[in-house]
Amino acid sequence: MYNPKSTKSEEFISHNEILATLDYAESNKNNLELIDKIIEKAKLRKGLSYKEATVLLECNIEEKNKEIFALAEQIKKDFYGNRIVMFAPLYLSNYCINGCVYCPYHLKNKNIARKKMTQEEIRREVIALQDMGHKRLAIEAGEDPVNNPIEYILECINTIYNTVHKNGAIRRVNVNIAATTVENYKKLKDANIGTYILFQETYHKESYEKLHPTGPKHNYDYHTEAMDRAMQAGIDDVGLGVLFGLELYRYEFAGLLMHAEHLEAAYGVGPHTVSVPRIRPADDIDPSTFDNGINDEIFEKIVSCIRISLPYTGMIVSTRENQKCREKVLHLGISQISGASKTSVGGYAEPEPEEENSAQFDVSDNRTLDEVVKWLMEMDYIPSFCTACYREGRTGDRFMSLCKSGEIQNCCHPNALMTLKEYLEDYASTETREIGEKLIKNELDNVPKAKVREIVERNLYNISDGKRDFRF
Ligand code: SF4
Ligand code: SF4
Numbered sequence: 175m176y177n178p179k180s181t182k183s184e185e186f187i188s189h190n191e192i193l194a195t196l197d198y199a200e201s202n203k204n205n206l207e208l209i210d211k212i213i214e215k216a217k218l219r220k221g222l223s224y225k226e227a228t229v230l231l232e233c234n235i236e237e238k239n240k241e242i243f244a245l246a247e248q249i250k251k252d253f254y255g256n257r258i259v260m261f262a263p264l265y266l267s268n269y270c271i272n273g274c275v276y277c278p279y280h281l282k283n284k285n286i287a288r289k290k291m292t293q294e295e296i297r298r299e300v301i302a303l304q305d306m307g308h309k310r311l312a313i314e315a316g317e318d319p320v321n322n323p324i325e326y327i328l329e330c331i332n333t334i335y336n337t338v339h340k341n342g343a344i345r346r347v348n349v350n351i352a353a354t355t356v357e358n359y360k361k362l363k364d365a366n367i368g369t370y371i372l373f374q375e376t377y378h379k380e381s382y383e384k385l386h387p388t389g390p391k392h393n394y395d396y397h398t399e400a401m402d403r404a405m406q407a408g409i410d411d412v413g414l415g416v417l418f419g420l421e422l423y424r425y426e427f428a429g430l431l432m433h434a435e436h437l438e439a440a441y442g443v444g445p446h447t448v449s450v451p452r453i454r455p456a457d458d459i460d461p462s463t464f465d466n467g468i469n470d471e472i473f474e475k476i477v478s479c480i481r482i483s484l485p486y487t488g489m490i491v492s493t494r495e496n497q498k499c500r501e502k503v504l505h506l507g508i509s510q511i512s513g514a515s516k517t518s519v520g521g522y523a524e525p526e527p528e529e530e531n532s533a534q535f536d537v538s539d540n541r542t543l544d545e546v547v548k549w550l551m552e553m554d555y556i557p558s559f560c561t562a563c564y565r566e567g568r569t570g571d572r573f574m575s576l577c578k579s580g581e582i583q584n585c586c587h588p589n590a591l592m593t594l595k596e597y598l599e600d601y602a603s604t605e606t607r608e609i610g611e612k613l614i615k616n617e618l619d620n621v622p623k624a625k626v627r628e629i630v631e632r633n634l635y636n637i638s639d640g641k642r643d644f645r646f
Contacts, residue, residue, distance in 0.1 A: 175188070176188035176190070176191040178432070178435050178436045178438075178439035178440070179436075179439045179440050180436075180440075181399065181402045181440060182395075182399070183394065183395045183398035183399050184379075184395070186432065186433070186436035186440070187377050187398060187429055187432055187433060187436070188432075189378075189379060191432070192377070192425055192428045192429055192432065195224060195225050195228050195428045196228065196424055196425065196428065198225060198228070198229070199225075199228040199229045199231065199232040199424070200232060202229050202232075203229070203232040203233055203234045204234050204235060205229075206235065206238070208229060209229065209230065209233050209235065209238050210238075212226045212229055212230055213230070213238065213241055213242065213245065216230075216245055216249075216482040216483075217245065219249060219252065219253075219485050220485070221482075221483055221484055221485055221486075222431075222482065222483040223431075223435065223483075224428050224431035224432045224434075224435060224483075225428075226483075227427070227428075227431050227479050227480075227482075227483040228424065228427060228428045228431075230242055230479050230482070231424065231427055231475060231476065231479045232424065239475070242475075242478055242479065242482065243474070243475075243478050243506060245478075245482055246477070246478035246479075246481040246482050246506045246507050247505050247506060247507075249481055249482055249485050249507070250481055250505065250506065250507045250508075250509070252485075252580075253485055253486065253577070253580075253583075254509045254586075255556075255583065255586070255587060255620075256554055256555050256556055257509070257555070257556045257558045257560075257586055257587065257590045258504065258508070258509065258510065258511055258550055258555045258556070258557055258558065259310070259488070259509060259510040259511075259558045259559075259560060260307075260308065260309075260310065260510075260511065260512075260513050260543070260546075260547070260557050260558065260559055261308070261310040261311060261312055261348070261510060261511075261512050261513075262303055262306075262308045262310075262311055262312070262512055262513065262514060262515055262522075262543075263311070263312045263313075263314055263350075263492070263512060263515050263516075263517065264296075264299060264300075264303065264311045264312070264313050264314070264334075264522075265313075265314045265315070265516070265517060265518060265519045265520075265532075265534065266290070266291055266296070266313055266314065266315040266322070266326075266327070266330050266519065267289065267290035267291065267315045267316060267318070267321060267322045267326075267519060268286065268288060268289055268290075268315075268316050268519050268532050268534070269288055269290055269316050269318040269320075269321035269322055270316025270317055270318055270389075271316075271317060271318050271319075271389045271390070272316070272317055272352075272386065272388065272389030272390065272391040272392075273386060273387045273388035273389050273391075273392075274375070274385065274386055274389075274391060275384075275385050275386075275387070276375075276385060276417065276419075276420060276453055276459060276464065277456070277459070277534065278456040278457040278458050278459055278533070278534060278535075279316045279534060280458075281388065281389065283457065283458045285457055285458060285531075286457050286458070286531060286532060287530040287531060287532045288532070289518075289519035289520065289530075289532045290321055290322065290326075290519070291330075291519060291520055293329060293330070293333045295520060295523075296330055296333050296334065296337075297333060297337050298523040299520055299521075299522045299523050300333070300334050300337040300339075300344060301337060301339045301342070301523070302522035302523040303344070303522055304337070304339050304340070304342025304343065304344065305339070305340075305342065305601070306514055306522075306542070306543040306544075306601060307342075307543055307544075307547075307559065307597045307600065307601035307602075308344070308513075308543065308559070309343065309344060309345045309346065309559040309561055309593065310344070310345065310346045310347075310348070310368070310559065310561050311334065311344050311346070311347050311348065312347075312348040312349070312350055312371060312512075313327070313330065313331070313334070313347055313348070313349055313350065313351075314350045314351070314534075315327060315351050316352075317351070317352035317389065317390060317391060322351075324354065324358045324361055324362075327349070327351055327362075328361055328362070328365050331347050331349070331362075331365045331366075331367065332365065334347050335347065335366070340600070341596070341599075341600045341642050342600070343643070345561035345565065345643075346368040346561035346564060346565070347366075347367055347368060348367065348368040348369040348370075348371055348413070349362055349367045349368075349369075349370055349371065350370075350371040350372065350373075350413075351372075352372075352390070352391065353372060353390075353391070353396055353397045353399075353400035353403075354400070354403075355403065356403045356406050356407045357407075359403055359404045359406075359407030359408075359409055360407040360408065362407075362409065363407055363408045363409050366564075367409070368411065368561070368564050369411040369412060369413045369446050369447060370401075370404045370409045370411070370412050370413065371412070371413035371415070371447070371449070372397075372400050372401065372404075372412075372413070372414075372415075373414070373415040373416060373417060373449065373451065374397070374398065374414065374415065374416050374429070374430070374433065375416060375417045375420060376416060376417070376420045376421040376425075376426060376429075377398075377416065377421075377425065377426055377428075377429025377430065377432075377433070378421045378422075378425055378426075378429070379394045381420065381421045382394045382397075385420055398433075401414070401433070401437060401445075402440070405437070405440075405441045405443075410441070410443055410569050410570025410571070411446035411447075411564065411569050411570060411573070412437070412445055412446060413445060413446055413447040413448070413449060413490070414430060414433055414434065414445045414447070414448050414449070415430075415448060415449030415450065415451060415490075416429070416430055416450075416451075417451050417452070417453055418450065418451065418452045418453070418466075418468050418473070418476070419452055419453035419461060419464050419466050419467045419468065420453065420464060420466060421466055422466055423466065423468050423472060423476065427476060427479070427480075430448065430480070431480075431483055431484070433445075434448070434483075434484055434487070442571050443570045443571045443574050444484060444486065444487060444574065445484070445487050446487065446488060446569075446573070447487060447488040447489065447490050447510065448480055448484065448487050448488075448489050448490070449489075449490040449491075449492070450473070450476065450477060450480070450489065450490070450491060450503075451492060451494050452467070452468065452473065452494060452495070453467065454494045454535040454536055454538070455535070455536050456533060456534060456535040456536060457531055457533070459535075470499055470502070473499070473503070474502055474503060474506055477489065477491075477503045477506045477507050477508065478506045478507060480507065481506060481507025482507075486574055486577040486578060488509045488510050489507050489508045489509050489510070490508070490509075490510045490511070490512075491503055491504075491508045491510075491511055492511070492512045492515065493512050493513075493515040493517075493537045493538060493539040493540075494535060494537070494538060495538055495539065496538040496539055497539050497541070497549070499538075500539060501553070504550075504553075504555065511546070513541070513542075513543045513546035513547070514541065514542050514543040514546065515537055515539075516533075516537075517533045517534045517535055517536075517537055518531070518532045518533040518534075519532045520532075521533075543601075544601070544602060544603050544606050547597065547602065547606055547610075548603075548605065548606040548609060551606070551609045551610055551613050552609065554613075556587075556590045556591065556594060556613065556617060557590075557594055557597070558586070558589065558590035558593055558594065559593035559594065559596065559597055560586065560589035560590055560593050560645070561593075562585060562589050562645040562646060563582075563585070565645070566645070566646075568582075568585075584622075584623065584626065584646065585645075585646040587617070587620065587621060588621055588626055588629075588630045588646050589645050589646055591614050591617055591618065591621075591630060591634070592630065592633050592634065592637065592644050592645070594610060594613075594614060595610075595614055595634050595637045595638075596637055596642055596643075597610070598610040598611065598614075599637060599638065614634065618630065618631065618634075626646070
């Protein structure tokens with residue numbers, strides 16, 4: 175029985191309810207009256223239910239689809255302006271005891287180089303990331319209680335936060351590690367993590383069990399209820415995601431929104447972010463062996479429908495996607511992107527030798543951070559290195575209420591300008607710096623409150639003068 179408030183996965187992600195939703199969407203995909211009604215509701219910017227959103231995803235009427243894309247673009251502008259938050263992944267270790275068939279880190283893969291970084295290696299990687307200009311990391315590690323116990327992860331977080339080089343600092347560490355216990359989530363919370371991210375991979379239980387034939391991750395319920403344990407441990411910023419390509423995308427879409435509804439119903443706070451990875455080639459992995467790959471058109475529709483269904487949730491696209499695709503989805507709802515990513519264990523400080531491949535997937539966008547920053551600004555986006563919210567205690571429902579009232583914009587915009595200014599001063603090429611300085615000058619006029627504008631102007635001057643880390 176479907177029950178969004180339940181903490182049992184079979185009740186908050188109900189297979190029968192998803193099937194009924196897909197039937198409903200299929201039989202209403204040409205129902206103009208219903209689709210209009212849902213679009214009108216979406217215009218209120220309070221989100222949609224999984225059922226309504228799935229009808230829009232299935233909608234077959236060209237003119238209405240154009241309206242859906244336009245609305246996604248508008249909601250993106252209203253909530254996120256033209257800011258794009260930057261981050262980079264850092265793979266700590268690829269030792270893993272799971273058997274995920276779509277991931278080269280699975281236990282039986284004997285081709286891949288197994289690596290686990292020492293604290294000294296992490297320090298070197300962090301310095302290399304700081305020297306590019308990164309301030310926000312997402313750390314990743316395989317599941318292996320012997321090689322990567324929680325103590326190792328905590329030690330790595332501590333090393334990352336305490337590595338300070340020139341003007342660089344990693345100010346927010348998001349954590350993407352396997353589902354774990356409430357006790358371990360409490361330890362992560364105490365280590366001052368930003369968001370806890372865990373991809374569901376697929377919400378379809380039967381497929382999930384086949385795709386995860388061995389290892390602790392085989393346990394669908396334990397994995398699906400991970401965010402509940404994280405919330406119970408006090409981590410109130412959590413990031414959801416599915417790996418598109420493993421199961422039918424409609425099913426995943428409905429499951430993902432159902433999961434978001436569950437978090438809202440049970441804990442009063444929806445997901446902080448949603449990621450939309452698509453399966454990519456990697457050592458021992460050929461994406462064409464998975465039958466459910468999605469083309470760019472469907473991908474764009476998914477991004478748009480998530481954007482209008484969860485207006486307050488950040489959306490992340492990684493370097494799994496190429497420049498062209500990233501350009502498209504930025505307009506439609508993406509608010510965070512990674513730049514200059516390495517998906518190997520290490521590889522930022524020194525490139526990994528070819529014969530030692532430890533990458534989780536092949537990157538589709540190989541540009542440097544400076545190139546990505548310049549590219550964003552040439553499209554009139556403001557690359558933001560802001561990490562202010564969790565450092566100011568704006569997490570969970572506190573963060574969401576500021577988002578819902580629109581007040582968060584009064585922080586995001588000035589913080590974007592000040593952190594971009596830091597980037598320009600410390601790391602940008604001459605050309606990028608010139609473009610950036612002009613952009614900041616123009617964007618200052620878009621800070622609505624005169625008092626705030628005055629503070630930003632003063633802080634920008636102080637940044638030119640060598641001072642750092644101003645925030646609202
Ligand atoms: S997806 Fe995660 S858990 Fe599965 S094999 Fe890869 S690293 Fe391990
Ligand atoms: S102010 Fe908060 S929500 Fe806005 S960009 Fe910074 S961290 Fe994100």
